[in-house]
Amino acid sequence: MKKSNLWNKIIPIIIITFMTNFNIASAQNVSEERITMLVTFNVKVEQKEALRKALIADKNGALNEKGNISMELFEHKDKPNTFYLFERWDNQKSLDEHFTKKYAKDVLELNKVALTKPMQILYLHDVSPLPKNEIKNPLSSDTPVDLVVIFKVKDGMQETFINQFQKSIVNSRPEQGNIEFFFHTVPGDNTKFVLYERWRSQAAIDFHFAQPYTKELFEMFKSALEQPIEEYLNFITEIK
Known part of the structure; x- marks a missing residue:
């Protein structure tokens, strides 16, 4: 199969997945919705450096795109063959345009041989989003500590969980040592955050x-999570 034909099939699948997860009634609403994604890559040892280079190129290219809000690439500290892309886009149109770029296509092409399992995409809804100009970056003197936590909450505890985190957002972001603090729901799964x-x-x-x-x-x-909090913590290191 030609690469161009494969790409023509991949794009509709991505768009359909996004629309299903967000349960949006019309394509117009999708195009107006800011998109936040957490993408996980579990890579084969022998393909790690090739995928790392491709992901760095993808990230650097995305940061120059008009519709990109942010794109950050990380490696799991305890699972060195796991990469994460945390990305934000103005809308669906911006994301679609990104997938037409060579560096984005290169990642998808490499994924076919480099991964131990298909990449995992979580489309996220930011509970308290910030404008692009209010998202802070590390200073040259910083030694950043990054953490991504994928919670699984007991059914019936969702409202309590969200309310407690809304309070935490208000208090955590003004801390002098904070750079980013973003809490998300996962459309399509009301027990995952x-x-x-x-x-x-x-x-x-x-x-x-x-x-x-x-x-x-x-x-x-202690009462809200299905497993102890330690099971959900992922300490990560940014890849420049």
């Missing part, structure tokens, strides 16, 4: 964990 947080240093996240509102979160986790 995703937290992405970035701190300027280990001391900054230690300070955060010591705050009363963070302790309240951890107390809630």
Whole structure:
């Protein structure tokens, strides 16, 4: 099968998946919705460097696209063959345009031979989004600590979980050591939630964990989560 024909089949699948997950009634609404995605890649050892290079090129290219809000690439600290792309787009049109770029096509093509299982895409709804100009970046003096947490919550605890995190967002973002603190629901699965947080240093996240509102979160986790919180924590390192 020619590469162009394969690509023509991939794009509609991506669009259909997005529309299904978000349960949106019309294509117009999809195009107006900001898109946040967490993409997980589990790569074969022998293909790791090739995929790393392709993902870096994809990220760097995306950052120059008008419709991109942010694109961050990470490696799992304890699972070195796992990569994450955390990306935000203005709308569906911007994402569609991204997938026409050579660097995006190169990643999808390499995925066919490089991964131990298909890439996992979570489309996310940001509970408290920020404008692009308010999203902070690390300083040159920072030694960032990054964390992504994919929670599975007991049915019936969703409202309590969201309310507690809304309180945490209000308190955590103003902390001097905070860079990013984003909490997401997962359309199509009302028991799954995703937290992405970035701190300027280990001391900054230690300070955060010591705050009363963070302790309240951890107390809630005991009754709200299906498994102990340690099962959901993923410490990650940014790849430049």
